[in-house]
Amino acid sequence: xxxxxxxxxxxxxxxxxxxxxxDEADFERGVVTPxxxxxxxxYSIKFDRQNxxxxxxxxxxxxxxAGLDFAVEVGLFCQSTSRRMLWSRQxxxxxxxxxxxxxxxxxxxxxxxxxxxxxxxxxxxxVVGGAYGVPVPEHLxxxxxxxYAREPVVDVLENATLETVYGRxxxxxSPWEVxxxxxxxxxxxxVLSRANRSGMCLGCVETSPTALAEISASSWGGFRPTxxxxxxxxxxxxxxxxxxxxxxxxxxxxGALETYYNxxxxxxxxxxxxxxxxxxxxxxxxxxxxxxxxxxTRPDHPFLHCDTTPEILxxxxxxxxxxxxxxNLLISSLAGPAGGPGTKTMLYELxxxxxxxxxxxxxxxxxxxxxxxxxxxxxSGLEARLCGEVAHAVSGMxxxxxxxxxQQLIPHYEPDLKTNPIGKPFEEVYNVDKVEPIPEWQGxxxxxxxxxxxxxxPLGRNVL
Amino acid sequence: MSNFTIRSEELAQLLLEADANAAxxxxxxxxxxxxxxxxxxxxxxTPAMSSIGDRFSRLEIxxxxxxxxxxxxxxxxxxxxxxxLNASNPDLNTSRGKVVLCSVKGDLHDIGKKxxxxxxxxxxxxxxxxxxxxxxxxxxxxxxxxxxxxIGLSSLMTTSMPYMKETIELRDGFGMKGKVMIIVGGAxxxxxxxxxxxxxxxxxxxxxxxxxxxxxxxxxx
Numbered sequence: 213x214x215x216x217x218x219x220x221x222x223x224x225x226x227x228x229x230x231x232x233x234x235d236e237a238d239f240e241r242g243v244v245t246p247x248x249x250x251x252x253x254x255y256s257i258k259f260d261r262q263n264x265x266x267x268x269x270x271x272x273x274x275x276x277x278a279g280l281d282f283a284v285e286v287g288l289f290c291q292s293t294s295r296r297m298l299w300s301r302q303x304x305x306x307x308x309x310x311x312x313x314x315x316x317x318x319x320x321x322x323x324x325x326x327x328x329x330x331x332x333x334x335x336x337x338x339v340v341g342g343a344y345g346v347p348v349p350e351h352l353x354x355x356x357x358x359x360y361a362r363e364p365v366v367d368v369l370e371n372a373t374l375e376t377v378y379g380r381x382x383x384x385x386s387p388w389e390v391x392x393x394x395x396x397x398x399x400x401x402x403v404l405s406r407a408n409r410s411g412m413c414l415g416c417v418e419t420s421p422t423a424l425a426e427i428s429a430s431s432w433g434g435f436r437p438t439x440x441x442x443x444x445x446x447x448x449x450x451x452x453x454x455x456x457x458x459x460x461x462x463x464x465x466x467g468a469l470e471t472y473y474n475x476x477x478x479x480x481x482x483x484x485x486x487x488x489x490x491x492x493x494x495x496x497x498x499x500x501x502x503x504x505x506x507x508x509t510r511p512d513h514p515f516l517h518c519d520t521t522p523e524i525l526x527x528x529x530x531x532x533x534x535x536x537x538x539x540n541l542l543i544s545s546l547a548g549p550a551g552g553p554g555t556k557t558m559l560y561e562l563x564x565x566x567x568x569x570x571x572x573x574x575x576x577x578x579x580x581x582x583x584x585x586x587x588x589x590x591x592s593g594l595e596a597r598l599c600g601e602v603a604h605a606v607s608g609m610x611x612x613x614x615x616x617x618x619q620q621l622i623p624h625y626e627p628d629l630k631t632n633p634i635g636k637p638f639e640e641v642y643n644v645d646k647v648e649p650i651p652e653w654q655g656x657x658x659x660x661x662x663x664x665x666x667x668x669x670p671l672g673r674n675v676l
Numbered sequence: 677m678s679n680f681t682i683r684s685e686e687l688a689q690l691l692l693e694a695d696a697n698a699a700x701x702x703x704x705x706x707x708x709x710x711x712x713x714x715x716x717x718x719x720x721x722t723p724a725m726s727s728i729g730d731r732f733s734r735l736e737i738x739x740x741x742x743x744x745x746x747x748x749x750x751x752x753x754x755x756x757x758x759x760x761l762n763a764s765n766p767d768l769n770t771s772r773g774k775v776v777l778c779s780v781k782g783d784l785h786d787i788g789k790k791x792x793x794x795x796x797x798x799x800x801x802x803x804x805x806x807x808x809x810x811x812x813x814x815x816x817x818x819x820x821x822x823x824x825x826x827i828g829l830s831s832l833m834t835t836s837m838p839y840m841k842e843t844i845e846l847r848d849g850f851g852m853k854g855k856v857m858i859i860v861g862g863a864x865x866x867x868x869x870x871x872x873x874x875x876x877x878x879x880x881x882x883x884x885x886x887x888x889x890x891x892x893x894x895x896x897x
Contacts, residue, residue, distance in 0.1 A: 245740045291784075347834045347864055373834050381838035384782025389835060421782050421835045446784050478735045479787045486738075514791060515733065515881050517863070586863045 231295035239289045259484035265615035276534035279492030292453040313540035315505040319438040322411035324367040328540040334608035340578040341596025342370025347588040359593030361407035365600030370415035384421040393425025397434040414439045423457035437467040445473040472508035484523035491531035510546035517584030518550035520561040529572040536573025544576030552583030552590040552635030557628040559660040564621040566602040571614040577603040589637035680719035687724035694744035696751040703756040713760035725798040773893040777828040778806035783836040791882040812843040831862040841873040
């Protein structure tokens, strides 16, 4: 891992203490929204339903410039100090020049190397599988997470959120949060042991709304520096001391750090065009502020609770092309289908999502926040298998072909998005003892898999 | 299309343009031209606000436009509707209810809650937004202070959900059950959880949240 940019840690913290003071509401409405609107107009960014996977390098480069402009003008807002954190254009460009272009996640035989990729790249994509913060009861944590760890296509494991710790509710900013973080670590290691993948990288600490659990449970006996430590961004373009505390801790333990930014479609950044611009700007800024290895996103539709609408797919594909053509940032995205386990809707959503994002240059595909991530236990390992298989299958695929596939897939699920197709909980789609999909769920997967093959997705190839 | 419908659409357009002076001038003119203040409120102003809420629920407009429209509507309400209604009937209360709203302790998510706030406002509620990361005692204290009809609690984190339960326990403990209703919402919240902790209603999103608040206030929609 090349973390030359972590020498800037103190300088980052200084910005949170010394930047211009501003009211938070003024930052959102007076800075973020008007800047997005102006730049969308200035750079003629326009949603194109016919090209959900755009195929125009000039447009992608223009979006990158718009994102860089936004990053320079807006910066981040630190809620804890009511100050803006600003960087000059040159500082941001230098930050991109020295960002990590690869990262090793995990240890020993289970380590994987995440690589910077370009649109239509043949270099191997990293597959993250997991329950992504979906609440699960303690007794189901190990089987649920093992359903991902047992999948050979999954490289990195991302944890569920525990509903309770020793039967008690986990309260943010309390001793229960600390205990919850440790319990998550203990159970995660049981999963890795059962899968014989002890060095496998774990996305953590899922149960850490403040810095408490992250700092406590990422220490001796708990989560390891080779795990994937998360730092959120507060929408839109905001951070706080809790997040910065996680950055400092992870930097000082030499941990792998993932930061993510989840814009709200229809929120302060507006529609598809604004989301595309925000998705481009955010990693440029977070590379400065959070000194991360990898940069994730999971945009959200406020009423459909998913990131698979045509508008959001377009924004993701476009932004990833802009970033991957103009930087070595290790970008990733988290599939958040409206559909849940036991539905074909979800499988079509996942396929479209994976194709659109993977051919656009992302380094990692993350799967998945099924049923919008809202419904306890509505997740299963089969989702990650599909995303991983599709991501490898479309390696090297042209954006034009990818667009054709996505256009074929969207009508298969778009009409269902409004029907709240949450499917079934884990224990109804998997045999919990054997941790295997029940025949009905496996059969549904096989049917969609075969449909994808007929559509032209080259599934089943050897993986590089 | 009735005259009232045409006028409410005209007002909605003015609100969307966020030109407060023009909207105020136009509204005064309608009443001066013969629409009674109560008809203006019921048949023009309220439907115009609902129309804006509907457009947001279909994402034909986005949060910034919704916020601008709500602020413009507030000015029209304060500078035209309330004054004209008070002149004709000083005892008339046009608010559909008073809601104290927040993201509970440990939760820093603001945008979804802000959407609920604005959708409530454009549907005639008075909203006191306490912001994010708000401890249960502070919520109850504010609800008592302002005489709230409803407390709206948002949580997008499982680790903040226990603070919803604590808020409900405090409400009940302070003898406010039946006087102040509590509605809960947010990504991990389910109807089952809502019932389990004793909430009076659950809203899946901003649109359903408003619907449930109207039901809690006995407004048939």
